[in-house]
Amino acid sequence: MDAADFKAVRDAVRRLVREDVVPREEEIEETDAIPEDVRRKAVDMGLFGYTLPEDHGGLGASLSEDVQLAFEFGYTTPAFRSMFGTNNGIAGKVLVNAGTEEQQRHWLPRLAEGAVASFALTEAEAGSDPSGLTTRAVKDGDAYLISGSKRFITNAPLADLFVVFARTGEENHGTKGISVFLVEAGLTGVSVGPKDHKTGQAGAWTAEVFFDNVRVDEAALVGGQEGAGFGAGRR
Numbered sequence: 001m002d003a004a005d006f007k008a009v010r011d012a013v014r015r016l017v018r019e020d021v022v023p024r025e026e027e028i029e030e031t032d033a034i035p036e037d038v039r040r041k042a043v044d045m046g047l048f049g050y051t052l053p054e055d056h057g058g059l060g061a062s063l064s065e066d067v068q069l070a071f072e073f074g075y076t077t078p079a080f081r082s083m084f085g086t087n088n089g090i091a092g093k094v095l096v097n098a099g100t101e102e103q104q105r106h107w108l109p110r111l112a113e114g115a116v117a118s119f120a121l122t123e124a125e126a127g128s129d130p131s132g133l134t135t136r137a138v139k140d141g142d143a144y145l146i147s148g149s150k151r152f153i154t155n156a157p158l159a160d161l162f163v164v165f166a167r168t169g170e171e172n173h174g175t176k177g178i179s180v181f182l183v184e185a186g187l188t189g190v191s192v193g194p195k196d197h198k199t200g201q202a203g204a205w206t207a208e209v210f211f212d213n214v215r216v217d218e219a220a221l222v223g224g225q226e227g228a229g230f231g232a233g234r235r
Helices: 003-031 036-044 063-073 078-088 090-098 101-112 229-234
Strands: 117-120 136-140 143-154 161-167 178-184 190-195 206-217
Touching (some): 036 078, 090 101, 090 117, 178 206, 178 229
Antiparallel strands (some): 136 143, 161 178
């Protein structure tokens, strides 16, 4: 963004946070949810894709601009930024940095328009260190069957898309042989557990996600390449 455009975005975010979110912090705490009208305003302002590329419908904020906006988001409950944080951060960036052109064309505009992507890496024995990951994707003709479970997945109850890390290689431990798939939330075999009950961060939702022989096309493999998931998740 040029300086004038970014200033307009930052000023609009500041107003939204201080005039619409801060006065309703008690409501968010009590209901454990961001009000729908606030979510809609965030969508209309482009906040569900503010770091995504402009040519795919995002605002194209740079890292420096992202940091400056983080100061504005930080003025209120962390649940506000959490609502669209996965789109602009870990989940959306997998698509931006590692997705095929077709995957980007299909999904990035949808995220910028308010669809929600969740980053599904963490498991009972895997998280920041993914070496214990056990979710597996087995090739079945021109498709994959994904089975496993994920834990503490941000925005899982709201997700339209899960960015799922699964083993495709023979390795059962370590970071080799991990691939990443784009799994639509409505596919048969995908289920989301109850929202986690946390101390603090009311309105920022996490939950377990279960994949029971979920069938996805080859086109769902991010980058079209097996074994590239660890690198895609780190970029």
